[in-house]
Every structure is written in C-alpha cells, then in structure tokens.
Amino acid sequence: MLLKKRKREEPDINGSSMADIAFLLLIFFLVTTTINVDTGIGLVLPPPLEDDQEPPPIKERNLMNILVNAEGRILMDDEPKQISDVKPSLIEFIKNPTNDPELAETPDLAIVSIKTQRQTPYKIYVNMLDEVMGAYKDLRDEASRANYGVPYGALQDQSPQQEQVKDMYPKKISIAEGGDN
Amino acid sequence: MAHFKKKRGGSKQEVPTSAMPDVIFILLFFFMVTTVLREVTLKVRVNLTQAQNIEKIEQKRLLSYIYIGPERLPGNRLGEDKVQIDDTIIEDLGAIRTLMYDKLREQPKLIVSLRVDEGSEFGLLTDVQEELKQASTFRINYSTRRER
Numbered sequence: 001m002l003l004k005k006r007k008r009e010e011p012d013i014n015g016s017s018m019a020d021i022a023f024l025l026l027i028f029f030l031v032t033t034t035i036n037v038d039t040g041i042g043l044v045l046p047p048p049l050e051d052d053q054e055p056p057p058i059k060e061r062n063l064m065n066i067l068v069n070a071e072g073r074i075l076m077d078d079e080p081k082q083i084s085d086v087k088p089s090l091i092e093f094i095k096n097p098t099n100d101p102e103l104a105e106t107p108d109l110a111i112v113s114i115k116t117q118r119q120t121p122y123k124i125y126v127n128m129l130d131e132v133m134g135a136y137k138d139l140r141d142e143a144s145r146a147n148y149g150v151p152y153g154a155l156q157d158q159s160p161q162q163e164q165v166k167d168m169y170p171k172k173i174s175i176a177e178g179g180d181n
Numbered sequence: 182m183a184h185f186k187k188k189r190g191g192s193k194q195e196v197p198t199s200a201m202p203d204v205i206f207i208l209l210f211f212f213m214v215t216t217v218l219r220e221v222t223l224k225v226r227v228n229l230t231q232a233q234n235i236e237k238i239e240q241k242r243l244l245s246y247i248y249i250g251p252e253r254l255p256g257n258r259l260g261e262d263k264v265q266i267d268d269t270i271i272e273d274l275g276a277i278r279t280l281m282y283d284k285l286r287e288q289p290k291l292i293v294s295l296r297v298d299e300g301s302e303f304g305l306l307t308d309v310q311e312e313l314k315q316a317s318t319f320r321i322n323y324s325t326r327r328e329r
Contacts, residue, residue, distance in 0.1 A: 012197050022203040026210045038238045040324040048314040118304030122297045123230045133234035
C-alpha cells in the first residue's frame with residue numbers, strides 16, 4: 001500500500017539513458033552501413049594516332065595478341081585457349097623464364113593486345129581484361145615480395161619502391177578496335 | 182482504484198520532453214546514414230559485371246560517369262543500347278568529345294568511370310572510348326563489382 005502511493009508521486013521516466021541509446025543507434029548504423037565505394041578496372045587509354053603518324057614499330061615477339069570473339073572463344077597468338085589458361089600463359093610470356101625467342105625479350109617490353117569483335121558482350125571483354133590484370137598483379141606481387149618482402153598492395157602509393165616494381169612490369173595493354181574478323 | 186485514477190487525471194501530467202533532442206538526433210542520423218545520394222536518374226539499365234582484380238577509387242570528386250546500357254522504355258521494356266552522360270542520353274556520339282573535354286578542363290585529373298551493362302556489346306564502348314581519346318581524357322575505369 002505504501003509502495004503504491006510513492007510510485008504515484010513521481011511518475012516521470014528516467015531519461016538519462018536516452019543519450020546512450022541514441023549513441024548506440026548511431027554507432028550501430030555507422031558500423032553496419034557500407035558507403036558505396038566505386039571499384040573497377042583502371043586503364044589509361046593511349047593518345048589517338050595522328051593521321052600521318054605510323055604506329056611505333058613493335059617486335060612481333062614482344063606482342064601478345066589476344067583475340068576474343070563474340071562467343072567468348074579466345075586465341076592467344078593464334079592458339080586457342082581456355083579463359084583459365086590465359087593468366088598462366090600470360091605470366092610465362094611476360095617473364096619468359098626460359099628465354100624462349102618466341103616470347104617477350106624483357107618483361108618491360110611486353111605488350112598485351114586485346115582484340116574483340118564489336119558484337120562481343122561487355123562481360124566477356126571484362127573477364128578477359130580481368131585475367132590480364134590478374135597476371136600483372138601476380139607478377140608485381142612476386143617482384144615486390146622478392147625485393148621488399150611485402151605484397152605490391154602494401155607498398156606506399158608513389159613511393160620509389162612502388163615505382164620500381166611498376167617499371168619492372170609496366171602494364172602495356174592495347175585495346176584494339178573491334179574488327180569484324 | 183477508479184477513484185484514485187480520476188484524481189490523477191485532474192492533476193498536471195506531462196510527457197517528459199528532455200529526450201526530444203535525442204530522438205530528433207536519432208532520426209537525423211538514421212536518414213543521414215541510409216540515404217544514398219544519387220545525382221542522376223538512370224535512363225539506361227546498368228547491371229555491372231564482376232571482376233577480381235579491381236581497384237578502389239578513393240577520390241570520388243575526380244570521377245565522371247558514363248553509363249552504357251539498354252535504354253529503359255516505359256512499361257518495363259528495354260530498348261537499344263544507349264550512352265548516358267549526366268542526365269541525358271547522348272544520341273550523337275560526337276558530342277561526347279566536347280562534353281568530356283569541358284569536364285577535363287574543370288578537373289585535369291579526371292577519371293572517367295564507364296558503367297557498362299554486362300550485356301552491352303563491345304562496339305558501342307569502343308566508339309565511346311575513341312571519343313574519349315579525342316577529348317584526351319585518357320584515364321578510364323571500367324566499373325565492376327567484386328567477384329565473390
């Protein structure tokens with residue numbers, strides 16, 4: 001009886017913990033929300049050729065021609081390949097560990113040319129580009145680990161170390177215009 | 182019991198308002214966090230494809246988007262592949278050159294993010310890339326999602 005009476009005298013809710021609840025909610029949303037980060041495959045286009053300008057001469061052995069047709073079939077230097085074989089054979093082409101006269105002279109001279117048809121779906125093209133990027137990533141990782149003991153991604157941006165690894169394996173990718181052949 | 186209740190009803194009874202600012206803040210934070218700012222309304226369908234070896238673009242202010250995909254038509258139908266920049270669909274691809282060149286002058290470190298639908302044909306993309314070359318916007322990025 002006594003207890004009941006006291007309760008009625010002070011009916012307000014203890015609001016001091018409201019701030020804590022607000023902060024908890026705030027932190028909850030901060031943690032759970034992923035802010036949309038743009039991700040993608042970066043590429044630098046070559047400058048357009050002047051009309052009277054000849055393309056620079058490239059030795060045939062330094063050039064890896066990758067042809068992708070609209071069905072997603074791949075030819076690498078006239079050899080049919082599966083998409084899963086692209087990466088290992090690219091790495092072999094760029095590094096040329098056995099000094100094969102057919103493969104690139106030195107890694108920094110190697111050029112990868114991707115040629116697709118106009119009808120090729122974008123998805124197939126990106127898959128192809130992804131493989132090429134993967135090959136270069138592996139090579140750069142390997143070089144970076146051998147020289148500095150850390151993967152390439154751990155090197156600081158624009159540091160001399162990163163530049164050196166970049167110079168060892170420059171990404172020279174040519175996106176050829178979609179011919180119909 | 183009823184007698185007591187009546188009496189209380191007559192006396193002053195307030196809702197505590199001291200927590201009101203907190204409530205408002207919760208709402209504010211909630212909307213701040215969940216709202217996705219979309220600057221453009223997409224007039225083409227863009228389903229991004231997936232890739233493994235991708236990089237993040239930290240500096241969003243450098244980005245300029247080009248959308249390529251089948252046009253959205255009324256009644257949930259899809260039309261031909263079209264190119265969209267900002268809010269408009271570009272019919273004449275030659276216009277891309279001047280458009281992008283102006284953007285490049287505003288932001289010399291411009292990165293063009295190509296958001297292309299996975300089903301789009303490569304040909305249209307090449308045409309756009311050719312225009313980008315002419316506009317000397319060489320840094321591009323094929324927008325993809327991370328493969329899982």
